[in-house]
Amino acid sequence: xxxxxxxxxxxxxxxxxxxxxxxxxxxxxxxxxxxxxxxxxxxxxxxxxxxxxxxxxxxxxxxxxxxxxxxxxx
Numbered sequence: 001x002x003x004x005x006x007x008x009x010x011x012x013x014x015x016x017x018x019x020x021x022x023x024x025x026x027x028x029x030x031x032x033x034x035x036x037x038x039x040x041x042x043x044x045x046x047x048x049x050x051x052x053x054x055x056x057x058x059x060x061x062x063x064x065x066x067x068x069x070x071x072x073x074x
Contacts, residue, residue, distance in 0.1 A: 003031045009041050016045070016058070016069040024065045042067065 003011070008031045015022050028038050042058065049056050059068045 003033070005037075005041075008033060008037070009044060012041055013045055013048075016067070020069050022067045024067065 011031065012022055012027060015027070024038065027033065028035070033041075046058050049058060055072050057070050057072045059070050060066075061068065
């Protein structure tokens with residue numbers, strides 16, 4: 001069973017705030033989420049950060065398949 005969008009999005013954002021990173025494969029497996037949905041939610045998180053938390057950015061490390069929440073360079 002898939003998780004409702006808002007719950008998935010909040011889980012992902014909370015995980016980033018709590019741990020500082022988000023493992024793509026683990027998240028997709030836990031939330032029963034497609035690649036397209038995952039990318040859409042990541043885009044929503046990036047949009048939020050750009051609007052409301054300009055001091056933070058989301059960085060993807062392809063080799064590790066992990067998204068990291070970083071402080072933006074000033």
